[in-house]
Amino acid sequence: xxxxxxxTTIAIAVxxxxxxxxxxxxxxxxxxxxxxxxxxxxxxxxxxxxxTMTLINKSGSERVRKIKQFTKDFGDVEKSIMFFQSPADxxxxxxxxxxxxxxxxxxxxxxxxxxxxxxxxxxxxxxSDYFMxxxxxxxxxxxxxxDDDTHTLLREETIDGVDYWVIQSIPKDEDYMYSKTITWVxxxxxxxxxxxxxxEDGELLKILKVxxxxxxxxxxxxxxxxxxxxxxxxxxxxxxxxxxINTGIPxxxxxxxxxxxxx
Numbered sequence: 174x175x176x177x178x179x180x181t182t183i184a185i186a187v188x189x190x191x192x193x194x195x196x197x198x199x200x201x202x203x204x205x206x207x208x209x210x211x212x213x214x215x216x217x218x219x220x221x222x223x224x225t226m227t228l229i230n231k232s233g234s235e236r237v238r239k240i241k242q243f244t245k246d247f248g249d250v251e252k253s254i255m256f257f258q259s260p261a262d263x264x265x266x267x268x269x270x271x272x273x274x275x276x277x278x279x280x281x282x283x284x285x286x287x288x289x290x291x292x293x294x295x296x297x298x299x300x301s302d303y304f305m306x307x308x309x310x311x312x313x314x315x316x317x318x319x320d321d322d323t324h325t326l327l328r329e330e331t332i333d334g335v336d337y338w339v340i341q342s343i344p345k346d347e348d349y350m351y352s353k354t355i356t357w358v359x360x361x362x363x364x365x366x367x368x369x370x371x372x373e374d375g376e377l378l379k380i381l382k383v384x385x386x387x388x389x390x391x392x393x394x395x396x397x398x399x400x401x402x403x404x405x406x407x408x409x410x411x412x413x414x415x416x417x418i419n420t421g422i423p424x425x426x427x428x429x430x431x432x433x434x435x436x
Contacts, residue, residue, distance in 0.1 A: 204324035204340045210363040211356070212319055216392050217418040219245040224255065224413055228306055231406035236306070238263060241436055245422045249274045251316070252427040256436050263305065267432040272316040280315035285432040292429045301350040308379060308400040308409040312350065321345060327355070336360040351378070362386075362393050378404055390418045 224240040242255040250273050257266040264287070271281040282295035300312040322342035330337045337357045344351065352375050357367040364386060370379040385397035396413040425431065 204326040204338075205319060207326070207338050207358055207363070208322075208324050208340060208342065208356070209319045211358055211365050212316060214363050214393070216244075216394060217246075217390065219243070219419060219422040220394075221415075221417045221420060221422065222413045223415040224411060226305075226307060227410045227412075228308075229408040229410070236260075238305070243422050243426050245424070245427065247424070254427050254431065257305075258436075265435055266305070267435065268304070268314075269427060269429075269432055270315055271427070276318050276320055282311055282315065283429060283432065285429075290433075292432050308402045308405075308407055310350065313400075321349075322354075330357070332357075335366075337366070364393060364395065372404075376404070378402065384410075387416075389416050392418060394418075 221241075221243050224242050226238040226240060228236040228238075238260065239258045240255045241258060242253065244251065244253040250271055252269070252271050254269040255267065257263045265285075266287060267285040269283045273280070279297065282300075283292050284295060285292045295311050300315075301310050303309065304311055304314060322344050325341045325343075327339045327341050330339055337359060340356050340358060341353055342356065343353045350373070352371045352373055354371065355369045356365045358365050364383060366383045368381040369377060370381070372378040379400055379402050381398065381400045383395050383398050386393050386395045388394075394413070394416055396416065397411070399408055399410045401408045
């Protein structure tokens, strides 16, 4: 799931030695190819981290939430689970997401609310709901399939010395919550550094920005990002720390029982 396609032709291999491969390969790649590399960018077999989620309203008031999260790639499915540790009003809430390689299978998602003492599956009709008061929908927290959208390369840009592809993605499902997204993809590491989300009327709704990424154990890991709802003047920041990669997280971590039990 998290592997990059190998370049196999002798011609390309020869050009690599001459320093021209990157430019030629970039020109030959389609917008779909680029987005596929964004989605499949390698991040290790599993990852543990602490997430600080900060909700910022239009007056600047902040609500800070501390979360412990775990992710593991099982080959045909990637599973993630997060446990809210503070503040008290959300403590022991947990959320789990399973993303499948099979393009015909949608993400499975569950949430556990301590007050109800019950694990609830997130229905497809609820995927557009906002997650725990943040600016991320449940759908945003999953991994969108490459072929759910039609991708078009709009242009190439250089910003602060970094080269980007700017790609528009239009959903094939006309009832999808976003009419389109536009993503700025770094050419050197395939990180989508910025993404604009447009609502059903074609108006700009949200902007996701990657503020920082770090190389950890040989993988480029996004450690700081911000989602801004420009229509509501509301922001959510996400900061990762204590990142550990390939520690051998057991499969038993990703179960409904563990959601109720906690860390």
